[in-house]
Amino acid sequence: MKRRKPSLEKRRSRSGYIFVLPWVIGFLIFQLYPFIQSFILSFGELTDLTGLKTRWIGFDNYIAIFRDDVDFVPAFIETIWQTLLYTPFIIVISLVIALLLNQKIKGRGLFRVIFFLPVLLGSGTVMAQLGEAANIMQIPPTIEQYVNYYFSTDIASFINSILSEIVRMFWKTGVQIIIFLGGLQSISDSYYEAAKVDNANSWDMLWKITLPMLSPMIYLNVIYTLIDSFRSEDNAIAGLIVNRVFDNSDFTYGSAMGWLYFLVSFTVVILATVIFRRYVYYEK
DSSP states (O other): OOOOOOOHHHHHHHHHHHHHHHHHHHIIIIIHHHHHHHHHHTTEEEEETTTTEEEEOTTHHHHHHHHTOSSHHHHHHHHHHHHHHHHHHHHHHHHHHHHHHTSOOTTHHHHHHHHHHHHHHOOTHHHHHHHHHHOTTSOOHHHHHHHHHHSOHHHHHHHHHHHHHHHHHHHTOHHHHHHHHHHHHTSOHHHHHHHHHTTOOHHHHIIIIIHHHHHHHHHHHHHHHHHHHHTOTTSHHHHHHHIIIIISOOHHHHHHHHHHHHHHHHHHHHHHHHHHGGGOOOOO
């Protein structure tokens, strides 16, 4: 009896499982135990630093976060607000740059490398140290001088802060641009040729062909950007947790802060997943 070949959907599912398998293995070997340990620590009080021995105190650490800690809630609100505000800008900037880089222009390979450079250099602590050393994530001094010269101190400070944040957002677009470029290059030219026959202009093709076909990449980039922002070491809440755990050696209270932050950020990501996947178009 001839064996039937698996369907295309099953083969794609199998490829997806194989693709995520290294991450699953790495998580089980290197991260599962610390993950469980931090959860246990969040409900205890440290009695012996050696071996991280604790005494069960229930939800006292979580209650203390809202009752006694004057820094956590403001830092938490700032991080959530910053993430929700920056994500749309990063997605739009990445899409615009990807559309430009997908055009047939001289040196586009070089431009792609330049925009992907932040990812190649690294992130987190290494990126922060590099940024402090070279000021690569700050606005150019000449622009800042012009702003300070033509505007009053308060207005100049506001404009400089906006420009600094724009530079910071540009610095976080590397992965998103590559994903959008991959999506753009996978769209068949036949769609655009058929649209031109029907007298569609560039604006029509953008909204009727490009964006619908890119919707899976937009969805992926939104989720990636949210997670990347939540886990970034330069946001306020992450710095507060790191300071509490490593500088003050308060592992139990820091673990409670970390788990509370994880649960809220995880909820935001799940909500974004539920909302955006309804608008994703998959080509049959």
